[in-house]
Amino acid sequence: MYQRNISEEAILTLLQGCNSMCRLRKIHAQAVIHGLDLRPSVAGKLLCFCATSAAGDLSYAVHLFSRFSSPLTSHWNYLIRGFSVSPSPTFSISLYNYMFYSPLARPDAATFSFLLKACSKAVAAGKCREVHGSIFRFGFPSNVIVCTNLSRAYADNGSVEDARKVFDEMPERDIVSWNSIIACYCKAGLHIEALKVFEEMRAKGLGLDEFTVVVLLSSCAHLGALELGVWVHRFSQENGFLGRNVLVGNALVDMYAKCGSLEQARQVFDRMIKRDAFSWNSMLFGLGIHGHGKEAILLFRQMLLSGVKPNLVSFLGLLMACSHQGLAEEGLEFFHLMSSKFHVKPDAKHYCCVVDMLGRAGRLERALECIKSSPFVGDPVLWRALLSACKIHKNIEIGEISLGHLIETSAYNADSAG
């Protein structure tokens, strides 16, 4: 018995330092051999790692869970949480439904928080309403975390009105709830509303944190609200946000670039201590939109030297920059390099940009070839781009081909939609 107790503690210590499934399997095997795998503390920790850790494994978690004769609320929560951020969030919803047949388990605040996250990700509007009712039945209508998640789930399911209603009816709100509702408006493209809610927040005497600043700058960027953006910049500087949070710098670069203050964008970018793909992409787009193709190419080379890997958005920014400055040769070269060297598969937007770029340069034959050899030959957007280039260059032959494809693809799309 003494030996067993020590072993249980030893297993728990091992689990504390576990950082991979490989190690977890070994620890699990040891626990099974010593008959400790179903001890509540051991079983709970094993399940927690598999279900919720980044290095975990959800199928292994399900296997462990199936061995419990009467799982507790915390066990259900681990699985619901794990699936809520997985590619199959609907499993969280199914688990929640099964939970009601389990005698020992009763949903708690954490259950609803994770479940609502799954509803957000799975796009389950009906389930949001159902969960909303259950939150009242189980006694959590004044839990700030649950209600913030509920509000967010409504917004992610397309109803900002319901999100706002939940927010308004919350008996207590914290800075996270405010940041969340502002983000809901921002995400829905309702930027003026987002700024209005921010004013309400200020009127209540609440301060801003890094989350508020980032989402606020995004709305400023969309509205071209430079004055507020500058105020947020100063506030961020005074509060040391810029030094410790790369997202604040990124949002500032984007805001300045979209508001037309390219020099300011560049200044913030140059002063950033750390830069990620978002930082480089925002700056690339800023240069591209304002017609600085050569500078964008230079910046892209610096990005490579810095060791940050370019992604789909980087190449789109780069191609746009080339297109806007008539750098068709350079653009084509980057377009080829993106898949051959960088293993980034171009999507329809990249092809569209190349067609546009070739079209502007009058290279209509080459643009036609590009569409024909692409996986997006059925996409009317590409043919529309080619047709407008044909209009500019008065090329009837290729114009006719484009129009034919446009009619064909539109008809096909209409058929498949009906």
Added chain:
DNA sequence: TTTTGTTGTG
């Protein structure tokens, strides 16, 4: 065990 954030043509 639970909540919030940035980049993508015309």
